Amino acid sequence: MPIQVLMPALSPTMEKGNLAKWLKKEGETIKSGDVIAEIETDKATMEVEATDEGTLGKILIAEGTADVPVNTPIATILADGESAADLAKAPAAKQEKAAESAAPAAAKAEAPAPKPAPALQAVAEPDPEVPAGTEMVTQTIREALRDAMAEEMRRDPDVFVMGEEVAEYQGAYKVTQGLLQEFGARRVIDTPITEHGFAGVGVGAAMTGLKPIVEFMTFNFAMQAIDQIINSAAKTLYMSGGQMGCSIVFRGPNGAAARVAAQHSQDYSSWYSNIPGLKVVAPFSAADYKGLLKAAIRDPNPVIFLENEVLYGHTGEVPKLDDFVIPIGKARIVRSGSHVSIISWSNGMTYALKAADELAKDGIEAEVIDLRTLRPMDTETIINSVRKTGRAVTVEEGWAQSGVGAEIAARIMENAFDYLDAPVARVSGKDVPMPYAANLEKLALPTVAEVVEAAKAVCYR
Amino acid sequence: MAAPKKAAASSPQDKTNGGSPPEFTKEQELKALRDMLLIRRFEEKAGQLYGMGAIGGFCHLYIGQEAVVVGMQMALKEGDQVITGYRDHGHMLATGMEANGVMAELTGRRGGYSKGKGGSMHMFSKEKHFYGGHGIVGAQVSLGTGLAFANNYRGNGNVSVTYFGDGAANQGQVYESFNMAELWKLPVIYVIENNRYAMGTSVSRASAQQDFSKRGASFNIPGMQVDGMDVRAVKAAGDEAAAWCRSGKGPMILEMQTYRYRGHSMSDPAKYRTREEVEKVRHDQDPIEQVRNRLLAAKVSEQDLKAIDAEVRDIVNASADFAQHDPEPDAAELWTDVYR
Numbered sequence: 001m002p003i004q005v006l007m008p009a010l011s012p013t014m015e016k017g018n019l020a021k022w023l024k025k026e027g028e029t030i031k032s033g034d035v036i037a038e039i040e041t042d043k044a045t046m047e048v049e050a051t052d053e054g055t056l057g058k059i060l061i062a063e064g065t066a067d068v069p070v071n072t073p074i075a076t077i078l079a080d081g082e083s084a085a086d087l088a089k090a091p092a093a094k095q096e097k098a099a100e101s102a103a104p105a106a107a108k109a110e111a112p113a114p115k116p117a118p119a120l121q122a123v124a125e126p127d128p129e130v131p132a133g134t135e136m137v138t139q140t141i142r143e144a145l146r147d148a149m150a151e152e153m154r155r156d157p158d159v160f161v162m163g164e165e166v167a168e169y170q171g172a173y174k175v176t177q178g179l180l181q182e183f184g185a186r187r188v189i190d191t192p193i194t195e196h197g198f199a200g201v202g203v204g205a206a207m208t209g210l211k212p213i214v215e216f217m218t219f220n221f222a223m224q225a226i227d228q229i230i231n232s233a234a235k236t237l238y239m240s241g242g243q244m245g246c247s248i249v250f251r252g253p254n255g256a257a258a259r260v261a262a263q264h265s266q267d268y269s270s271w272y273s274n275i276p277g278l279k280v281v282a283p284f285s286a287a288d289y290k291g292l293l294k295a296a297i298r299d300p301n302p303v304i305f306l307e308n309e310v311l312y313g314h315t316g317e318v319p320k321l322d323d324f325v326i327p328i329g330k331a332r333i334v335r336s337g338s339h340v341s342i343i344s345w346s347n348g349m350t351y352a353l354k355a356a357d358e359l360a361k362d363g364i365e366a367e368v369i370d371l372r373t374l375r376p377m378d379t380e381t382i383i384n385s386v387r388k389t390g391r392a393v394t395v396e397e398g399w400a401q402s403g404v405g406a407e408i409a410a411r412i413m414e415n416a417f418d419y420l421d422a423p424v425a426r427v428s429g430k431d432v433p434m435p436y437a438a439n440l441e442k443l444a445l446p447t448v449a450e451v452v453e454a455a456k457a458v459c460y461r
Numbered sequence: 462m463a464a465p466k467k468a469a470a471s472s473p474q475d476k477t478n479g480g481s482p483p484e485f486t487k488e489q490e491l492k493a494l495r496d497m498l499l500i501r502r503f504e505e506k507a508g509q510l511y512g513m514g515a516i517g518g519f520c521h522l523y524i525g526q527e528a529v530v531v532g533m534q535m536a537l538k539e540g541d542q543v544i545t546g547y548r549d550h551g552h553m554l555a556t557g558m559e560a561n562g563v564m565a566e567l568t569g570r571r572g573g574y575s576k577g578k579g580g581s582m583h584m585f586s587k588e589k590h591f592y593g594g595h596g597i598v599g600a601q602v603s604l605g606t607g608l609a610f611a612n613n614y615r616g617n618g619n620v621s622v623t624y625f626g627d628g629a630a631n632q633g634q635v636y637e638s639f640n641m642a643e644l645w646k647l648p649v650i651y652v653i654e655n656n657r658y659a660m661g662t663s664v665s666r667a668s669a670q671q672d673f674s675k676r677g678a679s680f681n682i683p684g685m686q687v688d689g690m691d692v693r694a695v696k697a698a699g700d701e702a703a704a705w706c707r708s709g710k711g712p713m714i715l716e717m718q719t720y721r722y723r724g725h726s727m728s729d730p731a732k733y734r735t736r737e738e739v740e741k742v743r744h745d746q747d748p749i750e751q752v753r754n755r756l757l758a759a760k761v762s763e764q765d766l767k768a769i770d771a772e773v774r775d776i777v778n779a780s781a782d783f784a785q786h787d788p789e790p791d792a793a794e795l796w797t798d799v800y801r
Contacts, residue, residue: 160614186614192644197603197637204607207592208542210614228634231597232604239583241576242798244592276799300801 002082003052004073007061008039010046012258013310016067017041019074024056030077037063037074042140042313043174054079125333129291129326136317144286144318145175145251145307148293149213151323153183156211159297162189162198163215163252172217173253173312199225199250203232206246206302213297216252219268219306226271233302234277249296251305254282255347255397256434256445258310265434267398269345272304273374273407279328280375282306284349286316288372291326299328306374308347331378333385337365340455341385343408344395345371348446351427352395355451364459374404382408383415390421391458395451400428422458427451482694487759489535493692494752495769496534497527500551501749502777503560504723507550507567511727515785516567520581523551525722528748529654530555532695533622536703540617544592544605545624547582548721552624556589560780570787577790578798599632601625602651606638609649609712620706621649628659630673636680639712643680648706650699651677651714654689656721661733673716682712689717690746720746 007017021038024030030050037048057076061068068074126132139147153159160183165172167180167190180188191198195216202212216222222229229250237245255267273280279301283289289307296303318324334349335356344352349370356366367385371378386392392412394405409424430444485493504522511520523530526548534555537543545552553563558574566573566584574584582596592608595601605623612619629635630653642649653673657664664671674684683705687698695717702713720742724731753766 192637192640194637194640196634197606197641200600200603200634200638201607201610201641204544204592204604204609205611205614206607207604208608208611210611227597227600228603232595232600236585236593237801238798239575239579240585240593240798241574241578242801243575243587244585245801279800 002057002076002078003054005036005048005050005075005077007068007070007072007074008046008048009070010039010041010044012260013313014041014043014070015313016069018066019061019063019068020045022059022063026056026059028056030054030056039068042142048074050077052077052079054082057082125336127287127332129324130287130319130321135320137320138315139286139290139318140313140315141286141289141307142173142175142177142312144290144316145293146177146179147318148290149176149297150179150182152294152297153179153187156297158209159211159213160187160189161213161215162191162202164191164193164217166190166215171215173309175307175312176215195221195224196228199228200232202248202250203228203236203246203302206233206248207236207244209247211247211249211297213249213251216250218257218264218309219252219254220264220266222250222252222268229272229278229302229304230275234275237301238277245300246302247300249293249299249303249305251293251296252307253309253312254306255308256310256429256441259436259438259441260434261436262433267396267429268304269306269374269396269398270403270407272306273377273404275375277302278375279303279373280306281328281373282346283372284311284346284370286314287318287324288326288332288370290318291324292328292372294323294325295328298325303328306346310347326372329373329376329378331369331371331373331381333367333381334370335366335368337367337389339364339366339389340391340393340459341367341369341382341389342393342395342451342455343369343371343382343385345374345404346397348395348397351446351448351451354448355395355455358448358452359455362456362461364455364461366455377407377411379411379415382411386412386416387419390419391455392420392424393427393451393454393458394424395427395446397429397445399431400426401431403428422460425454425458427454482688482691482697485693485696487756487761489696490752490756490759491761491769493528493531493535494749494756494766495773496531496555497692497749497752498769498773499560499776500527500531500554502773503554503564503780504550506777506781507564508723508727510564510568510781510784516581517569518580519547520567520727521548521725522723522727523548523721525742525748526654526656526689526717526719527551528692528695529652529689529717529719530624532692533650533652533699535692535696536699537620537622538703540590540619541703542590542592542605542608542612542619542621543624544601544608544621545594546598546601546626546629547594547596548626549582549584549594553584553586553589553591553594556586556591558584558586558589558591560776561783564780564784565787568784568787569789570784571790571794572783572787576794576798578794599625599629599634602629602632602635603638605651606642606647606649609642609647609706610645612648613645618707619648620703621647622652623649624652624654626659627653627655627657627664627668627673628662630676631659631667635676639677639680639682642712643677643682646709646711648709649712650702650706651682651712653714653716654719655716656719658721658725658733660725661729663733674714677712677714682714684714684716686716686718689719690742690748691751692748
């Protein structure tokens, strides 16, 4: 039976890629290990090697095709003795599946291909920060972050970027792509693998008035540096009676990515949001990523900027403005509704928005609030919403105990107790280290169904 | 010892400044005497105020180590930064910070350098380029390297003097910082104040390599052992290190061999060393007595020296008076300076 060659993934979070080039033609003999094609994403390029011997039977995805979902069959290999006629024998069941699908593939692999990263949900509420009629450009979050840094570096010569692989490698997640070429090695600085040390170097430089952007390859590694972040960056202004503070941004991916297990999948939202002296920003939309990173770089205080690797490749509409800055500390009502308030931030918004769609089918209109900033928290927006809906659900990927959801629930109780028609419900990551196995990982994270269930429960439905 | 090969000829690596250091002029001797005396009398007064309950929390006195900061300060120029750990009163006075402001911070009053919000271990002066005053052992080493990074970024020709003790020298981030400082040729002088004890643990019980001047060897950072009880030797080493840093050659390590007469903090049980050991250093090596004896030998009159004593005592007494009568911070200060 012909063997299918599937679109490979370059990274655990890759969902689609471009088929850049075929290096073998139909009918050519191939050996295991031969490079047969090149694929690329906005992050990297990769050669596709044949894993079987035979003849390249049929190319299913033409070269130059963009946004091919991972696991889509891209070609078939005929084993010795098979002929093109055998192609018709491709599994019947799989062909049936393909018939349902709009995918360009002639057949579909058994593993369901993840959907291509969707453009972030069209929001019901316009962003008050964007003037009506502003032209919008579609960008990935990765590009929005890069543009935010580049714009601020052009604007202020005291701004520089340091971290592991930020310069020559162009960023471990390609967020700093092109910055070295534009700003040079003086301002885009590759550090050794030494989080504790370079965080301290960044804070020391900031104490003199420079404005470092310190990239952590992930916030999991920032635990090595957390003493400098908290004891030095967050507290110095206070300890010096206001004489000496530091304007510094610590940024990088936070929380669960995909299949990287316990030590690479922790959400630090609640850790940093506990600390006076820090500001903590955790956006969801591409526009917010850009506008808030620019605000963070300009802020005279240390800012923890929590990104999400799963979102890096997602696209969204970013206003085409010369200087688009979103103030830190303001939540945004992304979808308005009157029955229940769903409050989340960062990738938690993915579950919140999908749940709101589901709930709408059952006649429950959810108001979805994207906190965007965790410290200072926009309590007013939460409370105003809960006073209207009388019900609230928090959604976070982190753990529930001492979590941000717990803090939101406490604020609602303190400020809107009399308006509540039901206890606040929390949806969170499960109280376990992140497992590796795909099924267990799924179980450990919040799901849309859990958010729907929680929302229905507080609505007594 | 592996100094960078190209720099080997001019490297001070592996030198110990044996023999007599360059003589001071009479003016330099007098300045050193006055500055060291100010620190000693200030610290003695701080000890008394602590005993009276006027100073709270932790209080780490610098008595015995005065030649280190005074000699180093004589090697610096305007704009050079100083940063250290929690045994910091001497460093602050040496940079020219006012005794009143330091003492009032120790008593937690509004006239303190940090408005009473930092205390003994956390004081800063932007004006005097003093960057703290840090309570986490070793944290100041990465921060001080960052100050040097900023000097390099700005190309301002300044040097960061980063002080830490023999105890902090065993922290991991010290070596992370050494690596970056040499890699990027940052202008930082790492002054390791080896006072022989990290709290109550002697160097021999905590350190596999007890020659701290060699602690940068695997990074090619040159180092010197310096008689930290002789202010002239300290200044000479400081001059050499500052010149090295300013010429773009990167960091240098100066191990200052010194001694603290008092306990680690005010609550030190003093069980880890003998009274005789302390007395012997005091008698044989006291940094202030060394200068005083040289001045007397050079026919400076007892009376002139007494005048310096009196001036210093007046400053210290006035600071103690100020620090006990200055009001506590306004309650509203609780909420200020968290953000700006």
